[in-house]
Amino acid sequence: KAGVTQTPRYLIKTRGQQVTLSCSPISGHRSVSWYQQTPGQGLQFLFEYFSETQRNKGNFPGRFSGRQFSNSRSEMNVSTLELGDSALYLCASSVTGDSGANVLTFGAGSRLTVL
Amino acid sequence: GESVGLHLPTLSVQEGDNSIINCAYSNSASDYFIWYKQESGKGPQFIIDIRSNMDKRQGQRVTVLLNKTVKHLSLQIAATQPGDSAVYFCAENPRYNFNKFYFGSGTKLNVKP
Numbered sequence: 001k002a003g004v005t006q007t008p009r010y011l012i013k014t015r016g017q018q019v020t021l022s023c024s025p026i027s028g029h030r031s032v033s034w035y036q037q038t039p040g041q042g043l044q045f046l047f048e049y050f051s052e053t054q055r056n057k058g059n060f061p062g063r064f065s066g067r068q069f070s071n072s073r074s075e076m077n078v079s080t081l082e083l084g085d086s087a088l089y090l091c092a093s094s095v096t097g098d099s100g101a102n103v104l105t106f107g108a109g110s111r112l113t114v115l
Numbered sequence: 116g117e118s119v120g121l122h123l124p125t126l127s128v129q130e131g132d133n134s135i136i137n138c139a140y141s142n143s144a145s146d147y148f149i150w151y152k153q154e155s156g157k158g159p160q161f162i163i164d165i166r167s168n169m170d171k172r173q174g175q176r177v178t179v180l181l182n183k184t185v186k187h188l189s190l191q192i193a194a195t196q197p198g199d200s201a202v203y204f205c206a207e208n209p210r211y212n213f214n215k216f217y218f219g220s221g222t223k224l225n226v227k228p
Contacts, residue, residue: 004158033214043159043204043218056215090158094214103149104206104214106158 002026004107006091012113018079021110025072025093032074033104034066037088046089049074078112086114123202125223134192134226138205138219143186145207149216150179150190154201162190162203192224200226 005024013019025032033056034046045058049068066076072093078085088111092104128134140148146167151159165172165179165188172179178191188205202223206216 031214033216035218042220043206045215045217048214050213056213058215092158092214102214103161103164104159104216105161106151108156108158 004091004093004105006089006107006110008110009108010111010113012115013081014115015081015083017081018077019081019112020075020077021089021091021112023074023076023091023093023107025074025091026105029093029095029105030072031094031102032068032072033092033094034074034076035090035092035106036060037090037109038086043090046076081114083114086112088112123221123223125225127225127227128195130195130197130226130228132195134190134195134199134224136190136192136203136222136224138188138190138222140186140188140205140207140217140219142207142209142217143183144209145217146210147208148179148181148188149206149208150177150188151204151206151218152199152201153204153221159204195224195226197226197228200224 007022031050033048035043037043048056052068063079068074088109090109092106094102149164150162153159163174163179176193180189202221204221205219208216
């Protein structure tokens with residue numbers, strides 16, 4: 001069974017640009033969550049999508065957005081990049097329905113560097 | 116509440132010894148907890164989980180203990196091996212938060228051969 005796939009693995013952008021990151025969840029997983037990981041702030045929740053709907057959101061500015069497609073694949077976008085957006089962006093998928101949380105399976109992440 | 120990573124404590128153990136990694140969680144409404152292991156250049160990898168209606172759960176070479184009274188979680192690794200060297204995170208999930216987890220700042224485990 002293929003794991004969670006994130007693309008691209010590495011990318012470099014300059015301030016003011018925008019970036020789109022992609023995540024393909026494990027087959028059959030309908031929930032996709034995004035996390036930002038930095039040395040200073042650790043792992044922080046960005047948002048979660050389930051059945052193409054955002055059902056949970058973290059405390060990030062509106063520059064961070066996402067979406068989920070009918071095949072459960074997800075993308076996140078960051079507009080007007082700032083130096084502080086440099087981070088490892090992790091996607092995680094889960095089978096969870098409405099009964100409660102379940103194990104998150106993470107991808108290897110997309111390493112974004114903003115210059 | 117959220118846990119913020121300010122620094123990464125390090126635990127150094129000798130190969131073959133037992134390791135204990137501790138985590139203090141912040142939300143008394145959390146009812147699901149997971150321990151993750153993260154190796155350099157990889158995403159976090161699931162180790163073991165526990166729900167709040169339990170106080171202990173065992174896996175292969177690992178045990179998680181949950182003390183809800185003091186909001187404390189620990190991960191015990193038996194017979195630690197060099198391959199266990201990694202950063203370990205605890206994650207808590209408050210009730211009704213779907214898959215929103217709050218992660219601890221992490222502990223770096225260094226296994227000496």
